[in-house]
Amino acid sequence: MSEFIVIAGPCAVENEGQIGRIAQAVAKAGASMLRGGAFKPRTSPYSFQGLGEEGFKLLEEAGKNVGLSVVSEVTSPDQLKMFSGMIQIGSRNMQNYELLKAVGDTRLPVLLKRGMCSTIDEWLMSAEYILSRGNKNVMLCERGIRTFETHTRNTLDLGAVAVAKTLTSLPVIVDPSHAAGRAELVEPLALAALAVGADGVMLEVHDDPEKALCDGEQALTPDAFKKLMNRMRELGSVLGKVVGR
Numbered sequence: 001m002s003e004f005i006v007i008a009g010p011c012a013v014e015n016e017g018q019i020g021r022i023a024q025a026v027a028k029a030g031a032s033m034l035r036g037g038a039f040k041p042r043t044s045p046y047s048f049q050g051l052g053e054e055g056f057k058l059l060e061e062a063g064k065n066v067g068l069s070v071v072s073e074v075t076s077p078d079q080l081k082m083f084s085g086m087i088q089i090g091s092r093n094m095q096n097y098e099l100l101k102a103v104g105d106t107r108l109p110v111l112l113k114r115g116m117c118s119t120i121d122e123w124l125m126s127a128e129y130i131l132s133r134g135n136k137n138v139m140l141c142e143r144g145i146r147t148f149e150t151h152t153r154n155t156l157d158l159g160a161v162a163v164a165k166t167l168t169s170l171p172v173i174v175d176p177s178h179a180a181g182r183a184e185l186v187e188p189l190a191l192a193a194l195a196v197g198a199d200g201v202m203l204e205v206h207d208d209p210e211k212a213l214c215d216g217e218q219a220l221t222p223d224a225f226k227k228l229m230n231r232m233r234e235l236g237s238v239l240g241k242v243v244g245r
């Protein structure tokens with residue numbers, strides 16, 4: 001039986017209570033890791049930009065309280081000294097080579113998201129920037145690409161997951177939340193990720209999606225997350241995968 005990692009948490013850390021409650025809920029449902037953005041790369045400069053360094057601290061504390069390791073996006077090399085969890089390189093920064101070199105020089109685990117307009121080869125070359133500097137602890141994440149389709153926020157490229165699994169031995173996970181853009185589509189896409197052979201999923205969860213400061217439309221409630229965990233466990237038992245903790 002191999003492990004299917006489930007990373008869950010809000011798009012953005014908003015305050016101590018919010019991240020604490022969500023951490024408790026996802027840990028109880030069996031998540032493997034807690035996510036939460038501190039430096040948010042938003043399309044509009046007028047949207048909530050994240051709590052910055054304070055967000056990293058609140059995330060680390062919430063993770064510690066529930067016994068989960070944490071992942072958060074870093075958008076520039078100077079932020080690396082502020083955080084000691086798993087470093088997420090976001091879609092918009094997949095080809096920010098100075099950032100890739102900087103994380104390659106650390107020995108922190110890295111989650112490298114695929115650029116929204118990047119080919120599989122470009123994605124793997126970005127991973128090489130990190131690996132070639134000696135940091136071998138890299139996980140890849142497919143999060144949907146830009147196509148002509150408008151019903152989903154991005155087009156989830158599950159074919160890329162199957163291809164990446166043939167080209168690299170790095171773990172490949174899927175982010176159905178940013179691909180779907182709508183909460184009701186997250187469950188089928190997460191189950192498909194498990195079926196296609198991904199090594200895990202990253203899911204956005206919020207205890208009050210309507211009031212979320214970022215990406216509320218695609219956030220699962222804690223109840224929906226628990227239900228999805230059960231569905232993934234059922235499918236995982238057929239596929240020989242242990243889902244979450």
Ligand code: PEP
Binds near residue numbers: 011041073089090143
């Ligand atoms: C995120 O995971 O918070 C995020 C911003 O995702 P992406 O870089 O895939 O858009």
Ligand code: MN
Binds near residue numbers: 214
């Ligand atoms: Mn988000």
